[in-house]
Amino acid sequence: MNIVIIGLGGIGSILCERLARYLTYSAERGTNLLLVDGDSYEAKNFERQDFTTMGNKAEVKAADLKMQFSGMNVSSFPAFVNETTLAQVIKEGDIVFMCVDNHKTRMLVSNYCRNLTNVTLISGGNDLIDGNVQIYVRKQGTDITPDLCSYHPEIANPDDKLPEEMSCEELAQSVPQLYFANLTAATIMCQAFYNAVVKEQYEKSEIYFDITKMTSIAQTRIVKN
Amino acid sequence: MARYKRETLEGKTVKDLRTLVVKLGIPGYTKRPKDTIIDAIMAKYGVVGSPSSAAIVKDGPAQVPPLTGIEATFQSSITKPSLQKRDRLSTTIQVSCGASAGRFPVAGQKVAVVGEFLREVLNVDKLSTGMVNGKEVDGDYILKAGDNLEFLKPAGKKGC
Numbered sequence: 156m157n158i159v160i161i162g163l164g165g166i167g168s169i170l171c172e173r174l175a176r177y178l179t180y181s182a183e184r185g186t187n188l189l190l191v192d193g194d195s196y197e198a199k200n201f202e203r204q205d206f207t208t209m210g211n212k213a214e215v216k217a218a219d220l221k222m223q224f225s226g227m228n229v230s231s232f233p234a235f236v237n238e239t240t241l242a243q244v245i246k247e248g249d250i251v252f253m254c255v256d257n258h259k260t261r262m263l264v265s266n267y268c269r270n271l272t273n274v275t276l277i278s279g280g281n282d283l284i285d286g287n288v289q290i291y292v293r294k295q296g297t298d299i300t301p302d303l304c305s306y307h308p309e310i311a312n313p314d315d316k317l318p319e320e321m322s323c324e325e326l327a328q329s330v331p332q333l334y335f336a337n338l339t340a341a342t343i344m345c346q347a348f349y350n351a352v353v354k355e356q357y358e359k360s361e362i363y364f365d366i367t368k369m370t371s372i373a374q375t376r377i378v379k380n
Numbered sequence: 381m382a383r384y385k386r387e388t389l390e391g392k393t394v395k396d397l398r399t400l401v402v403k404l405g406i407p408g409y410t411k412r413p414k415d416t417i418i419d420a421i422m423a424k425y426g427v428v429g430s431p432s433s434a435a436i437v438k439d440g441p442a443q444v445p446p447l448t449g450i451e452a453t454f455q456s457s458i459t460k461p462s463l464q465k466r467d468r469l470s471t472t473i474q475v476s477c478g479a480s481a482g483r484f485p486v487a488g489q490k491v492a493v494v495g496e497f498l499r500e501v502l503n504v505d506k507l508s509t510g511m512v513n514g515k516e517v518d519g520d521y522i523l524k525a526g527d528n529l530e531f532l533k534p535a536g537k538k539g540c
Binding site for chain 2 (some may be wrong): 162164165166167194254255256257258261278279280281283285286287289303306307309310315330332337340363364365368370371372374375376377
C-alpha cells in the first residue's frame with residue numbers, strides 16, 4: 156500500500172502520526188508513506204501544529220516518524236503540488252490524504268485523480284469551528300463516490316491561489332484557526348480511511364463537523380453522470 | 381382569493397375571526413383562541429410582504445419576499461410549543477446543512493421557502509443548493525413525507 160499525505164500543517168501534522176501508528180501495528184504494516192509539503196515549520200506554528208524542529212514540513216515530519224516508528228518506510232517530497240509535480244507525487248492505486256489550505260490545490264488533485272484508474276482521495280478542510288471531509292474512491296476507471304468538485308462549485312471554480320502563486324503579503328495573512336478543529340478533521344479523515352480503505356465501505360462519502368455543536372453528519376453522495 | 385394582513389386580522393373580534401375561518405374553509409378553529417385563528421388564516425391566506433411576516437425572517441435579504449404561508453405553521457409548531465398537539469403538523473422532514481440538522485414540519489412546502497425560513501436555524505448559505513434524497517433539486521421542488529432535504533454547505537477551506 157502506498158499512502159501520500161499532501162500538506163503537513165494543522166491537519167496533516169496530526170494525521171500523519173496517528174496514521175503511522177495504525178499502519179505500524181496493523182495488517183497494513185509495510186506501507187510506504189510519502190509526505191508532501193513545500194512549506195516550513197516556524198515558531199508561530201506551535202500553536203496548532205505537531206512538530207519538533209524547524210525546517211521543511213515534509214522533511215521534519217518524515218524524520219520524526221522514522222524515529223518514532225522505525226518499521227515505517229517514510230519519504231518526503233519537499234515541494235508544493237502543482238500541475239507539474241502531481242505526477243511525481245500520486246501514482247496508480249495510491250491512497251491520498253489531502254490536508255491543504257486552498258481550494259485550487261483540491262481542484263487540481265481531484266481532477267488529476269479522475270484520470271487515474273484506481274485511487275482513493277480523502278480530503279479534509281476546516282474553518283474556525285467547523286469543516287468537512289470528502290472521500291473520493293475510483294476503481295477500475297469508475298467513480299465509486301463523487302470527486303471533490305461534483306457537489307462543491309467553490310472547489311471546481313476556486314477563487315484562491317496555489318501557495319507558490321501567492322505573494323509574501325498573501326502568505327503572511329493567516330485566517331484564525333483552532334487546534335481542535337484541525338484535530339477533528341484529522342480524526343474524521345482517519346475514520347474515513349478505516350471505512351473506505353480497510354473496510355471498503357463507501358456509502359457515506361462526505362462528513363461535516365462542527366465542534367461548537369459537538370456534532371458530525373455523514374452524507375451519502377450520488378455519482379453524477 | 382382574498383389575502384389578509386396580520387394587522388387587519390388582529391383588529392377583528394374573536395367572533396368575526398371565527399366566522400371568517402369558517403368562510404375560508406379552515407376546519408377546527410372555531411373554538412380556538414384569537415392568536416391561533418390568526419396564525420391559521422395567515423398560514424393559508426396571509427399577504428406576502430406584510431410587516432409581521434418579515435419579522436419572522438430575521439436579517440433576510442431585502443430582495444427576497446418574506447414568508448407567509450409557511451411561517452404560521454412554523455410559529456405554531458416551533459415557536460409556540462405550548463399549543464395542543466392537534467394544532468401541529470405531524471409530518472416532519474429531516475433537514476440538514478453541514479453538521480446542523482433537525483426535523484421540521486415542512487412536507488408540502490417548496491425547498492426555496494424552507495431554505496429561506498431555516499437560514500438562521502441551520503446556517504443555510506443564500507446560494508446553497510437544495511438536495512433531496514441525495515439529488516439536487518430546484519427551489520420549486522415540493523417536499524413529500526419521507527424526503528430528506530440537505531442544503532449543501534461549502535467545503536472547509538483551511539487546515540494547513
